Amino acid sequence: MLYFARWKVVAILLSTLALCLLIIPNFVPESTRDKWPKWAQRHMVLGLDLQGGSHLLLGIDANAVRKNMVENLRDQIRRTMRDNRFGYTGLAIRGMSVEMRLREGVDTAQVLSRLRALSQPLGGLLGGTGQQSLEVTDAGGGLIRVTMTEASINERIRQAVDQSIQIVARRVDELGTVEPVIQRQGADRVLVQVPGLQDPTRLKELLGKTAQLTFRLVDQSVTPDEAQQGRVSADSEIVRGTAKEGGNQYVLERRIMVSGEDLTDAQPGFDQRTSEPIVTFRFNSRGALSFARATQENVGRPFAIVLDNEVISAPVIREPIIGGSGQISGNFTVEQTNDLAILLRAGALPAPLSVQEERTVGPGLGADSIQAGMRASYVGSILVVLFMIATYGIFGVIASVAVAVNVAMILGLLSLLGATLTLPGIAGIVLTVGIAVDSNVLIYERIREEWRAGRTALMSIDAGFNRALATILDTNITTFIAAAVLFFIGTGPVRGFAVTFGIGILTTVFTAFTLTRLFVAGWVWWRRPQVVPI
C-alpha cells in the first residue's frame, strides 16, 4: 500500500495539479480572460442567488395550443369537404375531435380517404414511429369523426415550446441584458434567467404578450349588434377593441390580409403631423404584395389592425398602400410603442406563456450571501484544520493539505463543467471539508488500532490504509447516491448544492486513495518511523 511506482507518483501529482490549475480563470478579470484560448476560459458561473437577478419559469398554455390545433383542423376539414363538393351537416368540435354528419348519397369511402390524406406521419424521416397525426373513423349512420392523436398534440406542444424559446430569447435580448439563460424545462416550460435584473415587471410584460398581429377587413354586411344576436356568417367573427380604442366591437372577416409573420422591421416613432407616438413597420415582399392587393381591392372600406385578438385601430383605406410599409397608431404612450416594436420585431409566440414561478434576488442580498458564504468557509476550514492538527500532529497537517487540495479540485472541476455556484453550493463545499476529513480520520484511526494491536509502525500504516479504503469507498458511494438523487430532482440552488456535494465526494475518494497515501508514504520513506506518531 505504501509503495508507489514512479510513474504513478508523477501521474497523481500531475492530475492533481491540473485539476487545481483549473480554478485560475475564476480569479482573472474577464477582460484578460477573453483573450485566452477557448479551452482555458472555462470558469464557474455565480448563481442568481449570489449575483442577483431574475428567474422566471414560464409555462406554455397547452390548452391554447390544443384549441388552436383543433380549430385549424376544423377549417381544414371544411375546406376539404367544400373543395370536393361533399355534402355534410353539423360540423363541430368535440374535445380534440371534429365531427360531422354526411348527407344522404355521399360516398363515405371516398370522404374517408380524402380526410385520411390530411393526416401526416409523425416524427419526421428519422424518428418515424409509424404514428399518424389524425385518426379518421366512421362512427356509423353517416357520422364521421376526425381525432387528433395524443402523440401529434405532444409533438405540437414540443414544437411550440421550441418556437417560444427562440421568440423569448429575441425579446429578452431587446432588453440589453448580459448572458441571459433561456432553456426548455420539462415538456411545456421555458426557463428564463436574467442575471442582474432587479425588477422583472417589464420583462414579464414583454413575455406575457403573444403578439399575434393581423390585418383584417371589417365585415360591413352586419352591424356588431346584429352579429351579437348570431346573425353573422361563418367567415366573420366579433372582435373587441382595446380600452384605449374605446372598447368598440367590430365584426371582422376571419380571413387575414397580412399577419405579423410578414413583418421585416418595426420601429417606434412619431406621427409627422400629430406627433402622436406610433410604430412604423415594413413588410417583406410577400407581405407587401398581399397588402397592396388587398388595399387596392378595398379602397373606402375600413380594415382593422388586431393584436392578440384586440382591435388596436380600424382606419379606412383611403388609397392602395403599395410601398410595403405603414404605421400603427392607437393612443399609445412612448413606452408602449417601444414595447410593441420589440414584440413585432421578435415575432409572435405560438401560444400564450404564463409565469408559473418567479425568483428575484437583489444585488445587495447576493453580495451579502457571497460574503457570508466565504466567511463561513474560511472559519469552518480553519477550525477543522486546527482540530485535525491538534489531534493528529503531522498526520493532521497531511490531512489539512489533502483537504485544501480537495477544495481546490472541487472548484477546478466546477470551473471545467462551467457549473453554477450557488449559496447552497458553497454550503456543499463546507460540508465536503467535513466529510473529506472523515476519510483521513478513518485511515488514521485504523492505523492506530493496528499499532495498538501490536504491529510494527510500517505494518500498521500499511494495514490501516488497506482496511480503511474499503470502508471509505462504501460510505462515499452511499452518500453519492443521495447526492445524485438530489441532482435529478433539484432545481436552481438545490441542484447547485447537489453538484458541489457530489463532486466533493468524488474528489474526497480520489484524494484519500492517492494524495493522502502518497504523502504518508513520502513521510514514511523520509522518517523511517519506528513509532506511529498518533
Added chain:
Amino acid sequence: MKLFPLRIVPDDTKFDFIQFRRISFPASAVLTLVAIAVYFLIGLNFGIDFRGGTLLEIQTRSGPADIAQLRSTLNQLGLGEVQLQQFGGPSDVLIRVAQQPGGDEAQQGVVQKIRGALGDSVDYRRIEVVGPRVSGELLSLSVLGVFIAIIGILIYLWFRFEWQFALGASIANAHDIVLTIGFMCVMRIDFDLTSVAALLTILGYSLNDTVVIYDRIREIMRRYKRMPMPELLNIAINSTLSRSIITHVTVTLALLALFFLGGTAIHSFSAVMMFGVVLVGTYTSIFIAAPMLIYLGVGAARAEAAEEEQTPARAPARP
C-alpha cells in the same frame, strides 16, 4: 515531530452500548411516535416552494422596520393572509403572502400591489412567487426523491452486505428522517426545497456512519465466528467510537461556521443539518442501527454456519 495529540476518546473503551438498547429502543420508539404526532398536530410549516404563494424579503432604507405599520399597510391590500417576520437584522423583514385563488396568473398581481404600497422606502432583496402548478409538482418530486434515495441506498447495501444490514440501515434512516421532520415541525422551520436538500444530506451522512460500523461488524464476524452477537457488536462500536466522535466534531465545526456565519439564507438549512447529522445521525448508527442487527437475525444465521464448519474459535485478541 510529535505535537500534543488531543485524545477525545480514550483508547480501548469498553462501553456496553448493546445493553443500552433496552433504553434506546423504547426511547426511539416513543420519540418517533411523538414526531409523527407532532407532524399531524402541528404540521410542517410548508414554505412557498410547496404551498405556492409569494415571499418578499425587504430591507427598510431608514432605520429599523416598523412591523406593526407594515402590517397595517399590507393588510389593506386585500391579499388574504399576510405574514410578517423579522429576519436577520432589525431592518430586514420577510413578507409571506398566501397563494391567491385563481391559478398562475392571479399570483402575479401580489408583488405589484406590494411594490405599489411600499414604494421606494424599502429595498427589495428577494422576491419569490411560486404558482400552484409548480408547487404541486415540486412537492411530489421531493417526496419521490427521498424515497428513491432510500431505495437506491437499500439496494446498494444489499449487494455489499446482507439483506439484514440493508434493512437495519433503512429502519435507522427512516427513524432519522421522521425525527428531523418532527424537529422542523416543532421549530416551525420553513419546509422548502432547501429542507429537502438537508434531509437527503442527513440521509447520506447518517448512512455514512452506519456503514462504517457495519463494515467493522462484518469484518469481526468473519474473524471470530463463535463470538456472541452482543459482544461482537460492542467491540465493533467501541473500536470505531474514536472515529465517530472525531468525525462528528469536524462536521459540527463546519456546520457551526455555516450556522453562525453563513448568512440568513442557509440558516435554517444548517440548523436542520446540525440536528439531523450531529444529534440524530450519530445516535442512530450506534444505538439503533447496530443493535438492530441482533433482532434481524444476523447472529442466528452465523451460529449455524459456524457449527457446520466446526472451526475452533479463537479467543478474541485485543479489540
